[in-house]
């Protein structure tokens with residue numbers, strides 16, 4: 001079958017499943033299957049594809065039409081202009097999380113030329129940790145995750161990005177590894193995009209989220225389970241003037257700000273919006 005006909009074959013089921021940009025997605029899936037880039041697919045409409053390729057393509061399209069995430073099919077997702085390997089053991093990096101990285105980088109400008117140590121709690125595929133260290137050579141990141149499978153994905157990403165010397169990945173609960181007096185007040189920033197979806201809302205979410213690891217999404221009955229624990233981490237680990245930087249759900253910024261205020265020990269609490277104008281990142285400075 002000609003490549004252009006194969007594309008038409010793919011677009012229809014994806015369109016019928018109400019997935020945005022069905023044509024682009026179909027081209028991405030075909031280029032992934034052929035091991036070529038998108039421009040190759042666009043520029044070879046008459047190439048004949050074998051029956052076995054068409055069969056494989058149909059089964060991929062079927063999976064995608066059932067809302068299995070594109071990033072899991074192609075095995076990667078771009079974040080901060082870097083490609084990250086992803087699979088079902090990690091959440092797929094979201095564009096709004098780039099705000100967390102950008103805001104953190106603003107707080108530690110390159111011109112400072114001093115070394116900074118950052119702890120990233122709940123690192124998943126390592127996207128926040130690796131981006132921070134990639135864009136500021138003076139940042140060293142210790143990143144934790146409770147999931148050993150996620151840590152393995154993060155290791156793979158670190159290797160691909162050749163960043164073994166600037167990021168450490170640790171399989172532990174929250175910041176337990178650092179719960180020792182030798183780390184007290186030694187950290188310049190604690191960053192985290194914790195699970196923050198209310199447990200009761202997990203089943204109502206867009207069907208694609210159903211394929212992502214539940215422990216990466218579930219923030220307890222009110223979605224706020226992790227924030228007091230992260231604030232405790234910030235109190236213990238941050239040096240005076242160090243920053244606690246956390247991503248929050250669309251309606252959680254004020255509640256998280258109040259939690260920080262009620263714990264004391266922090267000042268200059270600010271909320272940053274994401275690209276859709278939603279309050280998304282809460283930043284507080286250790287007194």
Ligand SMILES: C[S@@+](CC[C@H](N)C(=O)[O-])C[C@H]1O[C@@H](n2cnc3c(N)ncnc32)[C@H](O)[C@@H]1O
Pocket residue numbers: 090091092093094097121122123124125126127128144145146147150172173174175193194195196215216217
């Ligand atoms: C929302 S995902 C964030 C992943 C990644 N940092 C990102 O921003 O795309 C939350 C991550 O926290 C991890 N996690 C959940 N509970 C944890 C805990 N108690 N300690 C450490 N990590 C945890 C999950 O495994 C998951 O990788």
